Amino acid sequence: MEVKILSEHYHKDDFQGLTGYKANGGYEMLKKAFTMKPQEIIDLVKAAGLRGRGGAGFPTGVKWGFLPDNGEPRYLLCNADEGEPGTFKDREMMERAPHQLVEGMIISAFAIGSKKSYIYIRGEYDDSINSCRQAIKEAYDAGLLGKNIMGSGFDHDMDVYCGAGAYICGEETGMISSLEGKKGQPKLKPPFPAVQGYLGKPTIVNNVETLASVIYILRDGVDAYRKYGTEKSPGTKLFSVSGNVVKPGNYEVPLGYPLKDLIFDLCGGLKPGRKLKAVIPGGSSAPILTAEEAMVATLDYENLAQHGSMLGSGAVMVIDDSNCMVDLLGVTLHFYHHESCGQCTPCREGTGWLDKIVHSILDGKGRLQDIDLMDEVAGHMMGRTICALSDAAAMPTLSFLKKFRDEFEFYVREGRSKVKGQAHAQM
Amino acid sequence: MLKCKINGQDVEVAEGSSIIEAFKATGQDIAHYCWHPGLSVAGVCRLCMVEIEGNPRLQIACNTQVQEGMVINNNSDKIKDAVKWGLDFHLINHPLDCPICAQAGECQLQIQYMKFGQYDPEMAERKVKKRKVVDLGPKIVLDTERCILCSRCVRFTDEVSKTNELGIFNRGDHSEIGTVDDRPLDNPYSVNTVDICPVGALTSREFRFQQRVWYLKNETTVCNGCSTGCSTKVYFNEEGMWRVKPDHNDDVNGYWMCDEGRGTPRFVNKDSRLLSAWNGQKDEGQDLEAGAAAKAVGQTLKKVVAEQGSDKVAFVVTGQYTDQENRAFLSLAKDLGVKVYHWVNNPEKMDEFDGLLIRGDKNPNTYGLKEAMKEVGVGSPWSELESSVSDLEYVVVAGPENHFAYSDLTDKVDLFSKANHQVWFVAGDHDVLRAASNKVSLIPTKTYVEKDGTYKNFEGREQRIRRVMTLVPGALSLTEASKLMSGQELLVDGNVSESYRKTNFFSSNERGYL
Ligand SMILES: Cc1cc2nc3c(=O)[nH]c(=O)nc-3n(C[C@H](O)[C@H](O)[C@H](O)COP(=O)(O)O)c2cc1C
Ligand code: SF4
Ligand code: SF4
Ligand code: SF4
Ligand code: FES
Numbered sequence: 001m002e003v004k005i006l007s008e009h010y011h012k013d014d015f016q017g018l019t020g021y022k023a024n025g026g027y028e029m030l031k032k033a034f035t036m037k038p039q040e041i042i043d044l045v046k047a048a049g050l051r052g053r054g055g056a057g058f059p060t061g062v063k064w065g066f067l068p069d070n071g072e073p074r075y076l077l078c079n080a081d082e083g084e085p086g087t088f089k090d091r092e093m094m095e096r097a098p099h100q101l102v103e104g105m106i107i108s109a110f111a112i113g114s115k116k117s118y119i120y121i122r123g124e125y126d127d128s129i130n131s132c133r134q135a136i137k138e139a140y141d142a143g144l145l146g147k148n149i150m151g152s153g154f155d156h157d158m159d160v161y162c163g164a165g166a167y168i169c170g171e172e173t174g175m176i177s178s179l180e181g182k183k184g185q186p187k188l189k190p191p192f193p194a195v196q197g198y199l200g201k202p203t204i205v206n207n208v209e210t211l212a213s214v215i216y217i218l219r220d221g222v223d224a225y226r227k228y229g230t231e232k233s234p235g236t237k238l239f240s241v242s243g244n245v246v247k248p249g250n251y252e253v254p255l256g257y258p259l260k261d262l263i264f265d266l267c268g269g270l271k272p273g274r275k276l277k278a279v280i281p282g283g284s285s286a287p288i289l290t291a292e293e294a295m296v297a298t299l300d301y302e303n304l305a306q307h308g309s310m311l312g313s314g315a316v317m318v319i320d321d322s323n324c325m326v327d328l329l330g331v332t333l334h335f336y337h338h339e340s341c342g343q344c345t346p347c348r349e350g351t352g353w354l355d356k357i358v359h360s361i362l363d364g365k366g367r368l369q370d371i372d373l374m375d376e377v378a379g380h381m382m383g384r385t386i387c388a389l390s391d392a393a394a395m396p397t398l399s400f401l402k403k404f405r406d407e408f409e410f411y412v413r414e415g416r417s418k419v420k421g422q423a424h425a426q427m
Numbered sequence: 428m429l430k431c432k433i434n435g436q437d438v439e440v441a442e443g444s445s446i447i448e449a450f451k452a453t454g455q456d457i458a459h460y461c462w463h464p465g466l467s468v469a470g471v472c473r474l475c476m477v478e479i480e481g482n483p484r485l486q487i488a489c490n491t492q493v494q495e496g497m498v499i500n501n502n503s504d505k506i507k508d509a510v511k512w513g514l515d516f517h518l519i520n521h522p523l524d525c526p527i528c529a530q531a532g533e534c535q536l537q538i539q540y541m542k543f544g545q546y547d548p549e550m551a552e553r554k555v556k557k558r559k560v561v562d563l564g565p566k567i568v569l570d571t572e573r574c575i576l577c578s579r580c581v582r583f584t585d586e587v588s589k590t591n592e593l594g595i596f597n598r599g600d601h602s603e604i605g606t607v608d609d610r611p612l613d614n615p616y617s618v619n620t621v622d623i624c625p626v627g628a629l630t631s632r633e634f635r636f637q638q639r640v641w642y643l644k645n646e647t648t649v650c651n652g653c654s655t656g657c658s659t660k661v662y663f664n665e666e667g668m669w670r671v672k673p674d675h676n677d678d679v680n681g682y683w684m685c686d687e688g689r690g691t692p693r694f695v696n697k698d699s700r701l702l703s704a705w706n707g708q709k710d711e712g713q714d715l716e717a718g719a720a721a722k723a724v725g726q727t728l729k730k731v732v733a734e735q736g737s738d739k740v741a742f743v744v745t746g747q748y749t750d751q752e753n754r755a756f757l758s759l760a761k762d763l764g765v766k767v768y769h770w771v772n773n774p775e776k777m778d779e780f781d782g783l784l785i786r787g788d789k790n791p792n793t794y795g796l797k798e799a800m801k802e803v804g805v806g807s808p809w810s811e812l813e814s815s816v817s818d819l820e821y822v823v824v825a826g827p828e829n830h831f832a833y834s835d836l837t838d839k840v841d842l843f844s845k846a847n848h849q850v851w852f853v854a855g856d857h858d859v860l861r862a863a864s865n866k867v868s869l870i871p872t873k874t875y876v877e878k879d880g881t882y883k884n885f886e887g888r889e890q891r892i893r894r895v896m897t898l899v900p901g902a903l904s905l906t907e908a909s910k911l912m913s914g915q916e917l918l919v920d921g922n923v924s925e926s927y928r929k930t931n932f933f934s935s936n937e938r939g940y941l
Binding site (some may be wrong): 166168183188190337338339340341342343344345346348349350351352353356357360367370373380383384385386 | 468469470471472473474476484485490508509512513516517519520549550551552553555575576578594595597598599600601602
């Protein structure tokens with residue numbers, strides 16, 4: 001069963017505008033927030049156990065608590081770069097419910113005491129950019145942004161910043177560099193953004209969905225929020241389902257929801273005559289699950305971790321038996337090769353190397369030792385770099401090779417795919 | 428202070444130190460390409476991996492601060508494997524053109540490979556092709572294929588020279604060092620990027636392809652290019668001096684030096700030097716032995732002073748000589764009772780300073796000269812010389828060794844031509860001197876790499892220079908010349924001597940003997 005909290009009003013055309021948004025209870029929670037102390041909101045978010053929806057699943061309240069109390073100006077940045085292949089949930093929210101993001105951001109900004117925020121949107125998202133700009137303008141006109149919002153004495157300014165569509169600018173420090181007008185590449189940590197972020201000032205970076213969720217924690221309270229989800233993964237989450245299902249799209253389900261039900265109930269299952277081969281549960285960076293694993297896995301941080309994978313951004317990619325895993329890895333690795341910012345040697349060189357090896361195999365020039373070599377190369381890219389892109393390239397490689405080694409060996413031996421009449425994957 | 432253990436060895440380091448600094452403090456080896464003590468931390472080469480007890484993940488030593496009681500190692504098998512792979516990632520797209528690479532012999536890739544690598548390459552794919560022989564500026568040539576993208580050069584231009592020319596363009600394994608709109612990398616400190624480039628990506632236009640570095644010897648000394656007095660290393664062989672690099676000295680120049688100071692070979696090397704004494708006008712000229720010439724000048728001066736009076740002779744000094752030479756020369760003037768004038772080459776610029784290293788006073792020892800003049804009790808205003816020069820019989824000049832800093836050389840030769848004779852102690856051979864309209868004697872002097880002594884820099888810091896080599900046998904130091912002029916004999920003559928042979932590395936059997 002879908003549980004629509006964030007996406008409850010998505011189907012209403014007028015929910016995009018301020019009037020429609022308000023008619024459905026919009027900005028009521030902002031009013032409520034101003035009756036509370038900022039720390040109370042932080043505590044509430046902590047107690048609700050909200051975990052970041054951008055990929056890492058870091059507890060949001062805890063992250064907010066890292067801000068130093070040093071009187072410096074602090075920034076709130078909304079990560080709307082949505083670069084993780086397979087993910088399209090933030091886009092839908094920005095297009096259909098931009099005020100939900102704006103309200104969530106003002107509440108969060110009030111909680112952390114930030115006077116300035118940016119929504120960093122990837123450049124290709126024209127509609128999102130326009131709708132967010134429009135929503136911000138409406139909010140300013142209605143006195144929901146700017147000086148002394150709703151008479152609360154709280155000032156806040158918000159802006160949209162367009163990226164140029166680089167995956168690496170979704171990494172929070174890469175995003176900060178880009179926002180600072182520099183080349184979009186991640187910064188060394190420590191210092192962490194909460195201590196020294198945008199323009200060297202304390203900065204919180206949160207995903208679109210994370211920030212919007214804050215509204216509903218305020219509305220429903222901790223217990224009601226925790227009614228959905230599991231102990232360690234409370235609440236509902238948006239999943240972007242793509243691949244070989246009958247009804248791909250965004251689905252909001254409680255965390256802990258069975259992956260099997262998402263595929264076979266909500267998404268209408270596979271096309272007739274097709275068999276499930278594998279599922280990537282959390283965006284292309286997440287290690288792949290075999291069909292057997294997918295049938296028992298549940299969509300929460302801890303269960304997917306037990307299966308050696310991760311929830312990531314919630315992009316579920318369903319792969320049936322018409323796909324060749326070598327081809328799929330080829331497409332995936334081409335992506336990471338193209339997107340590595342190139343600072344860290346293991347990532348810069350490793351992503352290119354892996355991409356070239358897998359394409360040598362695809363060109364029928366594979367050597368049997370290439371499979372072990374890829375495994376070694378990927379193994380040595382893990383945990384060695386400034387940001388997690390290197391791991392994000394290595395993890396699918398390692399899991400594809402481990403779980404579908406037979407397909408790779410077949411390709412190397414025969415110079416062709418094990419899958420007859422396979423469809424070429426595209427990214 | 429914080430205590431920690433590095434590969435089992437106890438060390439104490441200051442609070443805030445990074446692990447790599449702790450390694451340096453113990454003198455233990457740690458692989459690194461991007462870290463440089465004079466620059467900010469980039470943490471990109473990922474070679475300086477260490478294991479910290481209690482932390483399952485490997486950490487980079489350059490961006491991890493030492494904490495009290497940390498137990499750190501970089502000699503476990505896990506680290507060796509990480510460094511081997513770290514190196515391999517650096518090499519897979521590297522062109523490996525060592526045989527035609529000017530960096531070979533002092534290349535960090537080669538050095539690390541000998542320590543951690545020595546395996547067969549596993550890369551079977553086509554390497555990334557990038558630009559080679561890129562004209563980066565008047566002094567520097569770039570090979571982007573050899574570049575390991577450590578970003579040292581970029582950080583140097585951002586943080587030290589603050590000229591911001593360089594950047595890394597493109598992404599991933601297509602990243603390349605370059606300048607915005609291909610503007611030249613041209614600042615007064617640009618060649619430092621060549622020094623800190625760990626590989627053969629940035630090469631100095633002047634030095635590349637000149638010499639294989641393993642055939643060169645080096646010695647530390649002090650630059651004589653300006654009154655800052657940067658500590659330097661000069662690289663030389665029996666043919667002469669080939670290049671100059673900065674030597675680390677926190678008190679003076681840190682890790683850097685200016686580009687101009689690297690140009691000393693152009694006035695030190697033999698082809699620009701006065702090789703023997705010269706006495707006489709045009710057709711009367713003949714080559715003389717320097718020592719004999721100095722002796723003869725001394726006798727003549729004594730005679731002139733005795734017969735015509737001490738006001739018929741003037742000494743001219745420059746800030747180009749060591750303290751010891753100044754004292755000897757000034758004492759001789761004092762003994763003869765003649766006046767001494769300080770030739771200031773660019774009076775308007777003497778006090779200029781660019782905020783980093785370069786000073787307007789292009790003499791290494793103006794401070795020492797002034798001090799010595801005061802102590803010896805000589806020195807008269809320059810205007811006096813200008814008005815009285817035509818009455819003089821002899822002007823004796825301790826001329827500049829670095830004539831590039833003396834743009835007024837011709838003016839001064841003209842001025843001194845108003846006297847009946849001019850005698851020059853000088854390192855370089857200059858046509859203007861030989862062409863002077865009065866009687867000229869030239870006596871060759873040693874350059875700063877051919878003698879021992881001290882300079883005092885702009886703030887009076889006394890620094891030693893040392894004899895590194897002999898380029899012009901027979902050339903005299905001003906001390907030697909002064910002794911000869913006053914009638915004394917030299918204990919060791921100025922010829923290519925036994926003492927030089929003993930300190931000449933090229934007579935040893937060490938590797939690198941030509
Ligand atoms: C290579 C890379 C790309 C990322 N791309 C995104 C992205 O497009 N959107 C996003 O919200 N987070 C992305 N992240 C995660 C962010 O770094 C960061 O953890 C997140 O925005 C924090 O927000 P949250 O706590 O609300 O999840 C990316 C991380 C990496 C390493
Ligand atoms: S891991 Fe890759 S993408 Fe991330 S900072 Fe390093 S080189 Fe850039
Ligand atoms: S940079 Fe080093 S490894 Fe590369 S070609 Fe030059 S000497 Fe060889
Ligand atoms: S040119 Fe040299 S110093 Fe600059 S990034 Fe490349 S390897 Fe490093
Ligand atoms: S020296 Fe530490 S990462 Fe390069």
